Amino acid sequence: MTDELDSLDPNVRWIVTEARRPVPADAAARDRLIDAINAEPVPSRGLRLVTWLLQPRRLVLPPLATAALAAGLVGVGVLGGIAINRDGRPAAVQLPAAAAGQTQLPDSLAPRAVKFVLIAPQATNVSLVGDFNGWDSGASPMKATDGTWTVFVSLQPGLHTYSFVVDGRHFVSDPTAPIAPGDGFGHRSSVVLVRQPSL
């Protein structure tokens, strides 16, 4: 954490240092809290298992895993349909393309080189930030040729959010790319879809 602090702008580091100062404890407030807790019934774990079984859970799958799962379910459905086929057709039929595609999944996961371009003749330095480099403005500096800034980045197939940082302070979205939804911070990010080689 000390290293992280050292890497901060001195003014920001100063704010952090001051914000870390403890807030003077209000003993009366703490006592009121303890009184309120003591007035509560002691929590029990009698319903813990039931609660655990009933509580909703969120399953988050990345797009590729979702596609693979969907392909797998299609395959299961087709095989199931074949297994219960009653009209006498032979069971040996070709698998659908979606199921066959699963064998290519490892190859399709290979990263691909993506070229990012920003035309900014007035800029003195431009870097690329995104979810693939931890939004680190030092990770992917761009090179300029006659005001056109470019950089190649190796990206996994899938959706990626990115932005350009001009002169170390201005976030600039890619004018040629879709805008990422749900940003809401005044800065706009762009979206790039890196397709799988097999698609």
Add this chain to the structure above:
Amino acid sequence: MCGASLSWSGAPSPELLVVQRYVTSQARRWVIDNETSDAAYVQQVLNGNSDAFTRLVDRYYERCARFAVRMLGDRDDAEDALQQTFLRAYRSLGRYQEQDRFSAWLYRILVNQCRSAAAQRGRRERVFVREETALLNAADRRQGWSGEDEELVQRILAELDPLLREAFVLKYVEELSYEEMSAATGVGVSALKMRVKRACDRLRARWEHIKDD
């Protein structure tokens, strides 16, 4: 020989023995408190010992108070959020899962409570007036702080978007890892990194703006 001097006559005085005993007992309690895991205290509460929760309150009250004040900027609102946080944690202790870190679980409740408090406050939310002069003075005073400095820091933080402020405070003030922040906020690590970076950029730009004026 002039001036005061300390002398050691050999055997400690009764008063010193009392002090030593007190210090030792406090130190022992501190060690025990810090050696006892959060999960063990939770277990004690669930076994019927509600006093064990007081230990958890004492362990986390100060940190949670700091976060609530930095987020809400108002001590009364922060105290309300703290009360609700610990009460909700106490009532929900039966649903606490041991594989989760208690601190992360508590932060999750606290973050939600602060968000709710800010939302309920709505238009009542205190708008911190941008007093350029005061901030300018602060920039010149960085070497020596006065009692007004906390208010100035609160003002600067309050100018941030709440979500940026939340990420910034969790990262640099509460010193949580991005994984812990993600567990507390329900936001992905990548988005949190973006928010922290933008918060830093905004704060830096704010100071540069002040210097330019």
